[in-house]
């Protein structure tokens with residue numbers, strides 16, 4: 001069993017095909033949807049975590065590609081040195097995925113890694129250089 | 137009408153009987169209590185801010201070597217330090233850097249010195265009869281230097297604008313990374329907790345005011361550079377853009393890296409996060425009214441950092457900024473701070489504890505700041521100059 005993360009970009013007409021049903025049923029893959037941005041009639045994108053055997057995941061990805069879905073593996077993750085953080089918010093300003101947030105009541109930085117799309121904008125935005133990219 | 141003097145309040149502090157609240161606590165209290173009630177109940181209110189303050193730096197005296205040198209060019213860990221102060225005095229500015237290594241600057245030198253690290257010092261002189269040496273390369277630390285004190289010419293801005301970017305291009309500013317098409321907005325003061333927003337006319341802050349500076353006791357020594365009393369104010373008399381400032385001083389050797397942090401703002405340069413706390417005496421009803429101000433009563437201007445002259449696009453309250461969204465040009469814009477409210481609260485709470493424990497007393501300013509001060513801008517007289 002392995003766990004891998006992918007970003008899926010769909011063409012506008014693929015919205016109603018039961019893609020995830022096939023992944024589960026035909027390839028025995030467990031799917032965890034981390035983030036979905038689907039605009040009706042337009043392109044959509046999904047951030048998925050797939051769990052299954054390596055060969056099944058490979059077959060599942062081949063199936064998605066055959067359905068005109070662009071599949072991008074997410075092999076990078078953002079690492080964060082939490083203990084040095086001063087909760088300034090510079091990284092929050094650029095994090096559009098909503099992975100980095102700062103709000104009431106305590107105004108301490110929260111990092112929800114499952115929401116991270118590895119856009120890497122926070123890496124240069126942190127004035128203390130607390131983020132880096134980890135290749136897996 | 138209750139009126140209190142500095143002496144009375146200090147007497148209470150010494151006796152461990154003073155009632156001290158943070159500006160956040162007194163803002164809450166002000167929702168139900170009148171200024172008359174507040175001045176009766178509360179003696180001191182602690183205010184604080186923790187943000188990037190570029191106009192900061194440290195004065196260092198290295199001590200004399202044998203044979204001695206008159207330092208006429210100075211590098212500390214490769215960062216240029218000022219060479220025009222006698223033989224072995226220098227000033228390291230937070231934003232100074234070696235252009236080949238822009239992400240490491242004077243701010244980092246100051247932080248590392250404070251942390252007790254060993255730094256490399258190189259200095260050159262022409263050699264004189266009394267200072268024959270021409271070059272020295274050695275190491276220094278907090279223990280080896282005679283004096284190391286922070287002297288920041290402009291800190292603790294009274295209010296600051298919100299930064300947005302209406303252009304199609306992402307821009308890098310000291311207010312953080314501003315995404316194109318008004319996709320984010322950044323702001324930097326601690327609002328209702330901010331020192332100079334709680335005493336907008338500077339009735340209690342002036343030359344000699346004892347403050348919390350980066351974990352140690354420091355002092356206000358002068359109006360900060362660009363001190364401006366002529367900025368527009370809202371209906372409560374609080375400026376709606378950057379107005380007054382402070383010049384502050386304190387012993388670097390006694391500070392804490394928890395409240396002083398070097399930073400590099402991408403494609404801008406280095407700067408220093410400075411923590412400042414100021415205790416404000418509740419002298420009378422007028423001060424009580426000022427101190428109980430809340431985020432929804434403090435306004436600031438939204439400026440477009442993408443356009444020349446940074447035009448004003450609107451005015452918002454800190455309560456709106458803290459809600460996560462503001463509206464600019466009819467568009468909902470996500471907000472994020474670039475200064476730490478969590479740290480500012482920590483400072484206000486720490487200062488409150490010092491006052492409650494009788495470890496910190498209030499000072500009546502030796503002299504007040506000017507009531508009228510405006511800014512000049514720099515005129516260009518030579519159009520031909522080469523960059």
Ligand code: SF4
Nearest residue numbers: 095116117119120122
């Ligand atoms: S990489 Fe992008 S999505 Fe992930 S935390 Fe950083 S800014 Fe947010």
Ligand code: SF4
Nearest residue numbers: 085086088089091126
């Ligand atoms: S920018 Fe860096 S220091 Fe500031 S809140 Fe984000 S991670 Fe923490």
